[in-house]
Amino acid sequence: xxxxxxxxxxxxxxxxxQVTLRCSSQSGHNTVSWYQQALGQGPQFIFQYYREEENGRxxxxxxxxxxxxxxxxxxxxxxxxxLDDSALYLCASSLLTGGADGYTFGSGTRxxxx
Amino acid sequence: EDKVVQSPLSxxxxxxxxxxxxxxxxxxxxxxxxxxxxxKKAPTFLFxxxxxxxxxxxxxxxxxxxxKELFSILNITATQTGDSAVYLCAVGVVGSNYKLTFGKGTxxxxxx
Numbered sequence: 001x002x003x004x005x006x007x008x009x010x011x012x013x014x015x016x017x018q019v020t021l022r023c024s025s026q027s028g029h030n031t032v033s034w035y036q037q038a039l040g041q042g043p044q045f046i047f048q049y050y051r052e053e054e055n056g057r058x059x060x061x062x063x064x065x066x067x068x069x070x071x072x073x074x075x076x077x078x079x080x081x082x083l084d085d086s087a088l089y090l091c092a093s094s095l096l097t098g099g100a101d102g103y104t105f106g107s108g109t110r111x112x113x114x
Numbered sequence: 115e116d117k118v119v120q121s122p123l124s125x126x127x128x129x130x131x132x133x134x135x136x137x138x139x140x141x142x143x144x145x146x147x148x149x150x151x152x153x154k155k156a157p158t159f160l161f162x163x164x165x166x167x168x169x170x171x172x173x174x175x176x177x178x179x180x181x182k183e184l185f186s187i188l189n190i191t192a193t194q195t196g197d198s199a200v201y202l203c204a205v206g207v208v209g210s211n212y213k214l215t216f217g218k219g220t221x222x223x224x225x226x
Contacts, residue, residue, distance in 0.1 A: 035216075042120075043202070090155075104159075105156045108155040
């Protein structure tokens with residue numbers, strides 16, 4: 001079990017609905033990154049948060065948004081869900097000044113949109 | 115656009131076999147290449163490579179990077195059923211604050 005906790009583990013939503021996924025960082029980590037992993041694909045970078053501000057964004061539409069809280073935990077919000085949003089959503093915490101080998105992934109939230 | 119390609123996409127071997135997984139990349143401002151093992155959900159870190167020609171080893175696993183030919187290999191010797199997993203290759207670039215670009219992964223199945 002990693003030091004990064006994600007909730008919920010599974011979720012089923014209807015097309016058009018909104019969803020919030022949560023991530024608690026590993027102790028001491030100040031940066032959170034979110035990835036989307038569709039079935040049979042590698043994870044794709046959504047965005048990263050550092051000190052409560054977005055610190056980089058991948059090729060995802062604005063209906064994907066996030067928050068980081070003072071305790072470094074984070075939320076990923078997706079509005080107007082589409083069927084293609086069905087995927088495993090992974091959160092990774094790290095130190096901004098640390099190396100990429102310091103990434104710690106959570107176990108993910110499996111989102112199914114029907 | 116940064117690109118990472120892994121091959122093969124899937125592989126079935128018997129316990130005791132040796133396997134070689136491949137990862138090629140096309141990125142601007144390369145910083146590092148990482149290998150992860152994904153068994154169920156959370157990818158777990160295996161290696162980070164930044165310099166060409168220096169092999170990294172951990173038990174039966176080893177990896178090496180060729181920055182001239184833009185590829186890396188991950189070797190697993192004396193495979194065990196517990197090695198069955200998806201192996202992911204990812205590349206980090208300078209200035210991206212550790213955004214990683216992943217390949218699709220190689221699904222390794224080790225049969226007893």
